[in-house]
Amino acid sequence: MTRVLDAARSIGRRGAMVALGAIALALVPLWGPRVLRHLAFFRIRRVEVEGLHFLSPTDVLSKLDVDTTMSVWTDLAPLEQRVAGHPQVKEVSIERRLPGTLLVRVQENLPVALIPTREGYRPVDVGGRPLPIDPSRVMIDLPLLLRTDRAALQLLSDVRGGHPALFGRISDVRRVDRDELLLQMDSFVVRGSPDLSADRLADIIPVEGDLARRHRRAVELDLRFRDQVIARVQ
Numbered sequence: 001m002t003r004v005l006d007a008a009r010s011i012g013r014r015g016a017m018v019a020l021g022a023i024a025l026a027l028v029p030l031w032g033p034r035v036l037r038h039l040a041f042f043r044i045r046r047v048e049v050e051g052l053h054f055l056s057p058t059d060v061l062s063k064l065d066v067d068t069t070m071s072v073w074t075d076l077a078p079l080e081q082r083v084a085g086h087p088q089v090k091e092v093s094i095e096r097r098l099p100g101t102l103l104v105r106v107q108e109n110l111p112v113a114l115i116p117t118r119e120g121y122r123p124v125d126v127g128g129r130p131l132p133i134d135p136s137r138v139m140i141d142l143p144l145l146l147r148t149d150r151a152a153l154q155l156l157s158d159v160r161g162g163h164p165a166l167f168g169r170i171s172d173v174r175r176v177d178r179d180e181l182l183l184q185m186d187s188f189v190v191r192g193s194p195d196l197s198a199d200r201l202a203d204i205i206p207v208e209g210d211l212a213r214r215h216r217r218a219v220e221l222d223l224r225f226r227d228q229v230i231a232r233v234q
Helices: 001-024 028-036 057-064 074-083 150-162 203-212
Strands: 048-049 089-097 101-109 114-115 120-124 172-177 180-184 190-191 219-221 229-232
Touching: 048 057, 057 074, 057 101, 074 089, 074 101, 074 120, 114 150, 150 180, 203 219, 203 229
Parallel strands: 048 101, 190 219
Antiparallel strands: 089 101, 114 120, 172 180, 180 190, 219 229
16 A cells, blocks of 8 residues: 555656646746846857848948857847838748858848939839938949829839849839839830739730741830730831
């Protein structure tokens, strides 16, 4: 009987220890970083940045503002907020790669057009916001807009995202009147309505191919009429 009771007590103690261990593991996210951030083994020794197009790693690092005295277990939310404060940053996420690396993933507000200002042409994003990119220092090839035009900017952004090769062929976009956009391509113009979509603009590609097979060249393609591409050729 005594042996049975001792065995029961032993099993009970082991069960209690397992339960305490499980609780401790569950609480690691709460107490772990507070303890681990004081260990030199987890100090930041490297920062990796991904997703950059026009921003430089130095731009991101200056916003991040970390050094080797800090731990990778520091709270990442304030670091993300600092980087997100850069006007060219659309989204940012930071993760730890133990023991001493921070990985910063950045999604930029990409420029979609150049708009004239008193200081010269400035790159702007889809919302028409000027971006801190100096065209005299960075090789940048973007369509020109004479003024901020929301419909034109949205179209350019959609074309850039869905049809990048086609985007690279657009040299400027201008509004002829309230109901018409004029896009200057590499060798011809395209006429479209203000609600012209990126996929609708891509309809010119098979038309170009068909004309090329017939040894003809378009000087103007008109997309203003539903389900039609009207070509004026030479």
